[in-house]
Amino acid sequence: xAGVTQTPRYLIKTRGQQVTLSCSPISGHRSVSWYQQxxxxxxxxxxxxxxxxxxxxxxxxxxxxxxxxSNSRSEMNVSTLELGDSALYLCxxxxxxTNEKLFFGSGTQLSVL
Amino acid sequence: xxxxxxxxxxxxVPEGAIASLNCTYSDRGSQSFFWYRQYSGxxxxxxxxxxxxxxxxxxxxxxxxxxxxxxxxxxxxDSQPSDSATYLCAVNNQAGTAxxxxxxxxxxxxx
Numbered sequence: 001x002a003g004v005t006q007t008p009r010y011l012i013k014t015r016g017q018q019v020t021l022s023c024s025p026i027s028g029h030r031s032v033s034w035y036q037q038x039x040x041x042x043x044x045x046x047x048x049x050x051x052x053x054x055x056x057x058x059x060x061x062x063x064x065x066x067x068x069x070s071n072s073r074s075e076m077n078v079s080t081l082e083l084g085d086s087a088l089y090l091c092x093x094x095x096x097x098t099n100e101k102l103f104f105g106s107g108t109q110l111s112v113l
Numbered sequence: 114x115x116x117x118x119x120x121x122x123x124x125x126v127p128e129g130a131i132a133s134l135n136c137t138y139s140d141r142g143s144q145s146f147f148w149y150r151q152y153s154g155x156x157x158x159x160x161x162x163x164x165x166x167x168x169x170x171x172x173x174x175x176x177x178x179x180x181x182x183x184x185x186x187x188x189x190x191d192s193q194p195s196d197s198a199t200y201l202c203a204v205n206n207q208a209g210t211a212x213x214x215x216x217x218x219x220x221x222x223x224x
Binding site for chain 2: 035058
């Protein structure tokens with residue numbers, strides 16, 4: 001069974017631009033979560049989607065948004081990029097159950113110049 | 114904001130020793146607890162999950178949970194240099210819809 005797939009692997013953007021990241025979960029997994037990882041803050045929860053609905057949201061500004069499609073694939077968008085948005089963005093999926101373990105993709109490394 | 118706390122380390126142990134990693138959490142309603150390992154430049158990978166009070170063993174790894182004390186730990190027996198990594202404690206929120214991570218403990222095993 002294929003794992004969680006994230007594209008692109010690397011991105012370089014400039015301040016003020018916007019970016020869209022993509023995530024395909026493990027086949028059969030209906031829940032997709034997004035995390036931001038930085039050396040100083042560690043792994044921070046952005047949001048979780050289940051069956052195309054945002055089920056939970058972390059403490060991030062409205063510039064960070066996401067969506068999930070009927071095939072469970074998910075996209076995350078960051079508008080008006082800031083230097084501090086430079087980070088590794090990780091997507092993770094799990095089965096339909098709550099309280100289940102997460103399986104992570106390889107991440108998208110975003111650099112904002 | 115519910116929190117998960119870990120000592121950042123580094124925790125240094127010699128090869129063959131027992132490494133003990135600790136974690137506390139603030140959400141009393143949490144029902145599921147996980148340990149992930151992350152090598153430098155890689156994504157986190159799950160190594161242990163625990164849902165009930167007590168110990169759970171899997172090979173060289175033992176997870177311990179004490180819900181009354183809001184405390185989770187991971188013991189690694191016969192530590193190997195390949196165990197050198199950052200270990201992340203993760204706790205589900207009460208609703209089970211968000212997995213909250215600690216900042217991780219860096220383990221270094223010397224040969």
